[in-house]
Amino acid sequence: MGRIVLDQVKKRFGDVTVIPELDLEIEDGEFVVFVGPSGCGKSTLLRLIAGLEDVTDGKIVIDGTDATEVPPARRGLAMVFQSYALYPHMSVRKNIAFPLRMARLAPAEQKRRVEQAAEVLNLTDYLDRRPGQLSGGQRQRVAIGRAIVREPSAFLFDEPLSNLDAALRVGMRLEISELHKRLKTTMIYVTHDQVEAMTMADKIVVLQAGVIEQVGSPLELYRRPRNTFVAGFIGSPKMNLICGPEAAKHDATTIGIRPEHIDISETDGAWKGTIGVSEHLGSDTFFHVQCDGLAEPLTVRAPGERALSYGADVHLTPRREHMHRFDAQGLRID
Amino acid sequence: MATQHSRSAARLMMAPAVILLLGWMLVPLTMTLFFSFKRYLPLRGDSLERGLDWVGFENYARFLSSSSFWPSVQATLVIVGGVLVVTVVLGVLLALLLDQPFWGQGIVRILVIAPFFVMPTVSALVWKNMFMDPVNGILAHLWRFFGAEPVSWLSDASLQSIILIVSWQWLPFATLILLTAVQSLDSEQLEAAEMDGAPAFARFGFIILPHLARAITIVILIQTIFLLSIFAEIFVTTGGSFGTRTLTYLIFQRVVDSQNIGLGSAGGVYAIILANIIAIFLMRIVGKNLDR
Ligand SMILES: Nc1ncnc2c1ncn2[C@@H]1O[C@H](COP(=O)(O)OP(=O)(O)OP(=O)(O)O)[C@@H](O)[C@H]1O
Ligand SMILES: [Mg+2]
Numbered sequence: 001m002g003r004i005v006l007d008q009v010k011k012r013f014g015d016v017t018v019i020p021e022l023d024l025e026i027e028d029g030e031f032v033v034f035v036g037p038s039g040c041g042k043s044t045l046l047r048l049i050a051g052l053e054d055v056t057d058g059k060i061v062i063d064g065t066d067a068t069e070v071p072p073a074r075r076g077l078a079m080v081f082q083s084y085a086l087y088p089h090m091s092v093r094k095n096i097a098f099p100l101r102m103a104r105l106a107p108a109e110q111k112r113r114v115e116q117a118a119e120v121l122n123l124t125d126y127l128d129r130r131p132g133q134l135s136g137g138q139r140q141r142v143a144i145g146r147a148i149v150r151e152p153s154a155f156l157f158d159e160p161l162s163n164l165d166a167a168l169r170v171g172m173r174l175e176i177s178e179l180h181k182r183l184k185t186t187m188i189y190v191t192h193d194q195v196e197a198m199t200m201a202d203k204i205v206v207l208q209a210g211v212i213e214q215v216g217s218p219l220e221l222y223r224r225p226r227n228t229f230v231a232g233f234i235g236s237p238k239m240n241l242i243c244g245p246e247a248a249k250h251d252a253t254t255i256g257i258r259p260e261h262i263d264i265s266e267t268d269g270a271w272k273g274t275i276g277v278s279e280h281l282g283s284d285t286f287f288h289v290q291c292d293g294l295a296e297p298l299t300v301r302a303p304g305e306r307a308l309s310y311g312a313d314v315h316l317t318p319r320r321e322h323m324h325r326f327d328a329q330g331l332r333i334d
Numbered sequence: 335m336a337t338q339h340s341r342s343a344a345r346l347m348m349a350p351a352v353i354l355l356l357g358w359m360l361v362p363l364t365m366t367l368f369f370s371f372k373r374y375l376p377l378r379g380d381s382l383e384r385g386l387d388w389v390g391f392e393n394y395a396r397f398l399s400s401s402s403f404w405p406s407v408q409a410t411l412v413i414v415g416g417v418l419v420v421t422v423v424l425g426v427l428l429a430l431l432l433d434q435p436f437w438g439q440g441i442v443r444i445l446v447i448a449p450f451f452v453m454p455t456v457s458a459l460v461w462k463n464m465f466m467d468p469v470n471g472i473l474a475h476l477w478r479f480f481g482a483e484p485v486s487w488l489s490d491a492s493l494q495s496i497i498l499i500v501s502w503q504w505l506p507f508a509t510l511i512l513l514t515a516v517q518s519l520d521s522e523q524l525e526a527a528e529m530d531g532a533p534a535f536a537r538f539g540f541i542i543l544p545h546l547a548r549a550i551t552i553v554i555l556i557q558t559i560f561l562l563s564i565f566a567e568i569f570v571t572t573g574g575s576f577g578t579r580t581l582t583y584l585i586f587q588r589v590v591d592s593q594n595i596g597l598g599s600a601g602g603v604y605a606i607i608l609a610n611i612i613a614i615f616l617m618r619i620v621g622k623n624l625d626r
Contacts, residue, residue: 052525073531085522089544098540099530146530 001063002154002186003028004049009058011044011210018044019210021058026154026188026203031180033197034190035233036207042190045207046156049188050079063153073102078147079156082163084139086131086146092118093127096145103150117145120179137168144179154186161196173200194234198222206230228330231256237286239324240298252325252333259286259301261322266308269315273298275308289316363606370394370599377593386596393600402584407608409493410580414561416497417504418554424501425508425553426546429516430538432509443513450506454566461499462488462571492576499567504560508553515549516542555616562609581605 004026011019018041026032034042047053049060051072060068067075078099086095096117100110118124121141131139140160147155157176161169177200180187191197197204198218206213206221206229214226218234225231231239239256247255263269264287273291285306290297300316308314325333370393372386380386397403432443449457465471466487474484487495519542527537563582572578574587585605589598 050529052528072525072529073533077529079526079529081522081526083520083522085520085526087523087527087541087544089547090540098527098532102531102536146526150530 001028002026002152003063004154004186004188005059005061006049007059007061009045009048009060010056011041011048011053012056017210019048022210022212024205024212024215026186028186029184031177031187031189031200031202032205033201033203034188034205034207035192035194035197037233038192040207041210042192042207043158044210046079046158046188046190050077050156051075052079076153077156078150078152078154080140080143080147080158080160082159084131084143084163086139086142088131091128091130092123092134092142092145095131095142096123096149099146099150113149114145117149120148121145121175136164137172140164140172141175144176148179148183152185154188157187157189159190159192161191162193169196176200195236198234204234206233224332225256225324226332228254228256228326231324231326237299237301240296242294242296242298244295246294247325250323250325253328254326254330256324256326257298257318257322259299261319262298262300263317263319264289264300264302264306264308265315265317266312267315269317271298271316271318273314273316275310275312275314278308278310280305287314289314291316366599366602366606368599369595370603372596374595374599375593376595389596393596394603397588397597397600397604402579403604405577406579406581406584409578410562410582410608412493413497413500413564413578413580414558416493417500417561418557420497420501421504421508421557422550422553424505425512426543426550428505428509429512430542432513433516446509447506449503452503454503454564455570457503458499458567458570461495461502466495488572489576492572492578496567496571496578499571500561500564503567504557508557511553512546512549515546519545551616551619558612558616559609562605562612581608 006022006024009019009022010017022045034045036042044053048055051067051070055068058068059066062070062075062077087098090098093114096114097110100113105113114127115124118127121144123138123141123145126134126138126142131142134142140163143160160176161172164172173196176187176189180200189196189200201218203215204218204221205215208229213233214221214230216224221230221234225234225239228241232241235258237259239258240262241254241256243254247253271291271294273289273294276288276290276297278288279286283304285302285304287300287302287306287308288297289300298316327333369386371388371390373389373392374380374386428446432439432446436442452460463471465473468474468484468486471484471487473487477484485491523541523545524537527541532540564580565582565586568574568578568580568583569586574580574583579587581601582605585598585601588594588601
């Protein structure tokens with residue numbers, strides 16, 4: 001079981017309010033991702049759930065019991081830290097066995113569980129090494145191993161992949177997703193990388209300055225962002241947000257259109273502009289187009305290779321059905 | 335210093351310091367060795383101008399067979415060991431305490447370092463006259479206040495008193511080094527251990543202490559070097575009586591009190607041998623700890 005409910009949780013550090021007031025429900029077995037810009041309080045929220053920080057006000061309920069005052073060790077949660085926080089003077093085996101040793105499990109049972117975890121995580125060959133003798137990805141797996149042997153009711157991950165290189169990140173991302181499918185345990189995952197959020201999450205929680213901007217499945221957030229912040233944050237490259245007279249034509253203060261929802265043509269279209277920088281990825285080409293009458297350049301995605309040179313005149317047409325409209329407060333208009 | 339060129343440049347630049355240090359060490363060492371094989375009693379009229387008699391290993395044999403030799407080695411080891419234990423244990427505790435955030439932290443840290451700046455002679459005299467004096471010392475007053483018989487510390491508990499005085503002087507050093515080590519511990523490791531269900535004592539034993547191992551070995555190594563030669567604290571308090579005559583003090587007495595330079599020099603060579611045995615011993619342990 002791993003159902004976690006945050007009830008009007010507040011957190012202040014001295015005079016600084018980091019989390020004003022927050023309600024959130026995390027269902028058992030869900031993979032929840034907290035995303036948001038740096039400093040928005042993601043780590044703080046995770047540490048509140050873990051019990052490493054005390055809440056200033058409010059309640060944290062884990063599996064139906066109020067855990068607000070329960071010390072971290074007895075909340076039944078396991079955490080994987082950004083710096084891995086392995087114990088440098090212990091071998092991998094001892095690192096993974098540490099929580100079991102603290103729980104005074106029988107040595108035979110400890111050995112069995114450690115070996116099982118090592119098998120799952122491909123660490124069997126490294127059990128007798130020290131953390132200092134492992135690569136970043138292997139250390140990451142040891143940290144995960146130390147979390148899974150406890151059989152916790154939920155895992156907490158704080159930017160676990162941010163120290164890894166791009167290729168390894170993709171690999172570990174898959175491994176963690178697979179682990180979740182197999183264990184079916186609640187996972188709370190903090191990241192500021194929206195690709196990680198989109199690919200792994202069952203449910204994304206978008207935070208800004210300690211406030212939840214929107215909660216929903218990745219596609220919900222992609223299709224129906226509740227406000228301009230979420231619209232700009234979810235999706236890569238970013239959604240184009242257009243203000244001014246062009247938006248007024250659609251009865252909105254701001255309109256948003258994703259790069260993949262704009263058609264580009266050399267002959268005719270709604271907006272006329274000139275091509276600036278183009279980014280060729282092979283599978284797609286991204287053009288930055290400065291349109292007449294718009295303040296900001298628009299990003300446009302064209303599938304495959306498109307040979308359009310710098311300074312060329314083009315015409316853009318947004319697909320009406322994919323256009324998002326926002327009012328003066330930045331909230332979505334349906 | 336990777337290339338051949340930079341290596342030889344480095345050697346060249348270190349040469350003056352190495353030569354100076356070597357000279358500094360070698361001259362007294364050869365003189366000690368030289369005198370240790372000679373009969374040299376200035377009060378009996380021996381002098382360098384008239385030439386000294388070669389006596390072979392007689393001085394060595396006499397120093398070793400003296401009834402005060404083994405007790406002095408024992409006193410040296412007890413004092414060094416005692417001070418090491420006290421300073422390391424209290425140093426770790428103080429370092430952990432000073433690492434906690436509390437009001438007036440800056441001032442308290444300076445106060446903790448203060449004893450290190452007091453000269454050994456002065457601190458020993460202060461301890462002797464203001465604290466341990468059986469009539470007027472603060473401790474005597476305290477004992478009388480509780481209706482107990484004042485202890486004459488320096489005669490009845492002489493070794494313990496010396497250990498106390500020397501520990502007081504060296505505690506700041508140990509605390510300071512251990513404090514920097516404590517501060518360099520990654521707090522996420524402690525948090526991870528906390529989440530893994532380790533109570534405070536286990537966190538200390540499994541995380542903090544192993545992290546401090548390196549700093550502790552350094553403290554032990556450096557302190558041993560200095561503690562083997564403590565002198566002033568004994569000179570101004572017990573004057574070597576009541577079982578506090580260390581090897582260093584014994585040599586001093588042979589040379590200055592009995593005016594037997596040859597015998598004292600032989601003792602000096604024994605002291606060098608003892609220091610080296612301990613040094614090799616320590617280097618082994620330290621080497622093991624530092625290599626990690
Ligand atoms: N112990 C503390 N004392 C005071 N302020 C703190 C403390 N810890 C965090 N903060 C503040 O709380 C805010 C949120 O911090 P937090 O670490 O949760 O951000 P984050 O969302 O995890 O950012 P990042 O993505 O950079 O890790 C920051 O503005 C930070 O300065
Ligand atoms: Mg963070």
